[in-house]
Amino acid sequence: MDEVRIKETLTHLKYAGIIAILRGQNSERMIHRGLTLADMGCTAIEVTLDSPHALTIVSELRQKLPTSVLIGVGTLLDTEKIKSCVKVGAEYALSPTNPVGMVRHCHAANMLAIPGVANYDELGAAIADGARITKLFPANEWSPDQLTSVVVPWMPVGGVDAQSVWQWLDAGAWCVGMGANLCGSDLNDEDEDSTTWAESEEQVARGIFMELQRRRNNA
Numbered sequence: 001m002d003e004v005r006i007k008e009t010l011t012h013l014k015y016a017g018i019i020a021i022l023r024g025q026n027s028e029r030m031i032h033r034g035l036t037l038a039d040m041g042c043t044a045i046e047v048t049l050d051s052p053h054a055l056t057i058v059s060e061l062r063q064k065l066p067t068s069v070l071i072g073v074g075t076l077l078d079t080e081k082i083k084s085c086v087k088v089g090a091e092y093a094l095s096p097t098n099p100v101g102m103v104r105h106c107h108a109a110n111m112l113a114i115p116g117v118a119n120y121d122e123l124g125a126a127i128a129d130g131a132r133i134t135k136l137f138p139a140n141e142w143s144p145d146q147l148t149s150v151v152v153p154w155m156p157v158g159g160v161d162a163q164s165v166w167q168w169l170d171a172g173a174w175c176v177g178m179g180a181n182l183c184g185s186d187l188n189d190e191d192e193d194s195t196t197w198a199e200s201e202e203q204v205a206r207g208i209f210m211e212l213q214r215r216r217n218n219a
Contacts, residue, residue: 024188025190043070047072049076079102112132135155
């Protein structure tokens with residue numbers, strides 16, 4: 001394991017503040033949306049492995065975006081996929097659970113593991129496995145008050161929106177993961193004439209990254 005690389009990825013995620021979670025059926029739109037979000041200021045993108053052609057999307061984004069934008073994978077359930085993820089450029093991996101061997105195998109491949117935990121017992125088990133950061137999933141099963149004594153970095157995922165993102169970050173989240181509430185609700189649509197993103201969702205996303213940059217400037 002390259003300890004320096006793992007720590008650099010972890011540090012970058014803290015700076016990123018928000019991981020944009022791309023999940024959907026429309027691969028071309030997912031690639032385009034990732035590029036658009038990066039232009040807005042997003043510096044961490046996740047492509048979920050339950051999306052068709054997920055590794056191709058990761059590869060395309062990695063080739064088209066600068067190294068200042070981290071690319072990772074999500075919904076990692078099978079540790080045998082780790083090598084393929086690393087090969088196309090994934091630098092971190094999230095899971096809704098903590099699959100056996102995930103942390104060990106990811107870190108051996110120099111890819112930061114972010115296992116999912118739903119309660120304190122699962123949190124403790126992930127830490128015992130060597131997790132440097134955990135994914136609180138679903139986020140609505142957790143509250144900031146429960147986490148005051150947790151020393152390992154944590155990030156909420158699931159239902160985080162344009163209001164709660166700041167509540168979580170102010171409460172000490174290392175970063176947060178945001179799906180459709182940031183990336184748009186049209187990533188499953190095959191209809192090329194879909195207008196939901198352009199009509200309202202794009203402006204919401206842009207506003208989130210403007211506020212994130214404002215907070216960085218004031219830090």
